[in-house]
Amino acid sequence: MTLHRRDVVCELLKDRGDLLVIAGLGSTAWDITAAGDTELNFPMWGAMGQAAMMGLGLALAQPKRRVLVITGDGEMLMGIGSLATIGVQQPANLAVVVIDNERYGETGMQRTHTADGVDLTSVAAACKFRHSITATQDVAAVRQLVYRSAGPNFATVKVADDKLPLVLPPKDGVLLRARFRRALLGSSADVLPEER
Amino acid sequence: MQPDWPLEIHRELTAAGVTVVGYVPDAGHKRLIELCQADKRMRAVPLTTEEEGIGLVAGAWLGGEKSVLLMQSSGVGNLVNVLGMIKVCRFPLVMIVTMRGEQGEFNPWQVPMGESTARVLETMSVAVRQAGDAQTVAGHVHAAIGLAYETQGAQAVLIAQRVIGIKSFQEQRNQ
16 A cells, blocks of 8 residues: 555644654645644754754753654755764654655655665664664554654655645744744743743 | 863853754864763764754754854855755854864865855854954853844854964874
């Protein structure tokens, strides 16, 4: 059974509790928005390659919260070194899930390196991620890595190269930053850490 | 006598409550990196490229923590596009950059980026503070952290090569 990206992301974010979510630019930002835009989503509109590192920074700052990075294969390939950086830090509360359609979806569906067999799951395993899996049939095991198993965890979810309607989140970066911090930190978001 | 400027920077980071320090090593930052690694209040995060530091800083601030980035001037060239996120989201950013390609440089390959570092940063709306001598370094770092976090701005302190004082490969290796 072929998986479809919007179904996969909806299933991953179902009953998400207090999960913190970063999405890489492009299709995965639209996917998390289609699943329901919330303040604890940070969809990126740029800075390609930095989604996993934003997840690392957030996971280090919030060790008691689960952090999920959902990004595309092209975005992950651009920041592939960050897998090594995360492997060194070993954040137990971080999961990185690549929605892999083997295409650059925003620029004309050109093939990415994963279309020619480059295996991000193996890269993550070699970078000392605690669990690293590839899902092709269902996402139950991926949910386990996101919500329960100690990380850092990585999953590639192979999906069809569907071209879907855009579901756009807010694009004002200041709004996205401020709403996320308010929702996470409460009123203390408005003062510096030493003043809390 | 030269002040112990790496120690003074470390004191500024501690006083400001910085808990995350991302770095790509540079000989000029050797002592400061060691001080940060030894400090239990800080998480020192080695990066494979300076670009990763921008994601790290942004994520840490989403989670409520202050950070700084340490890098060499050549690494500034790796940041250009991702600095756009800092600007558009107004994430606080503090970079402490040790300069190459200046007075005493022995490697011509360091010169093009060294000569362009300040202009590249300013082009991407990062305020540049030039620390031309050891006495001024800590003050610039203090000001940069204050401005970055009080005003949600991007600040870089450039530490001149003559402050670092490395003039040969052998000296660099012996550091």
